[in-house]
Amino acid sequence: RCRFIYINVGSPGRCNDSSIFEKSSLKRELAQSTIFKDMTRQISSVNVPVIFLGDSAFKFDEHLMKPYPFCVNQPLDKTKFNYVLSKCRRVVENAFGHLKGRFRRFGKGLDNHMANTKIVIKACCVLHNFLNEENGEINKKWIAA
DSSP states (O other): OOOOOOOOOOOTTSSSSHHHHHHHHHHHHHHSSSSTTTGGOOOOOOOEEEOOOOOTTTTOTTTTTOOOOOOOOOOOOHHHHHHHHHHHHHHHHHHHHHHHSSSSSHOOOOOOOOHHHHHHHHHHHHHHHHHHHHOOOOOHHHHHH
């Protein structure tokens, strides 16, 4: 559905996603709360918990799934797993693509004061979610540009 359910803005662009996640309130909430433990879903008679997806830079833990490291003769099951995980992560990439398509200024960079930039990004994410819920269409030309 290309929505944002958690946003963390304000980290310098040179910081990698995994280090930002390690210091985030979301990571602390995962460790201290039962909110996500109560949100399991049964799939093929298996209780599956909420799991976050990361790339190979992230630390693997009980709440975060990452791909198997690449190797030349990787077993087929690991190759398939990495492919499916990559497909799931594309949903996140699509959400950012839609956000950038809807608010074209993101593609050019924001030249505001940092405090204002944080507010603009948060507001755009909220507006993006609202427009998605109200069936605000995204012109495919916006995304391609």
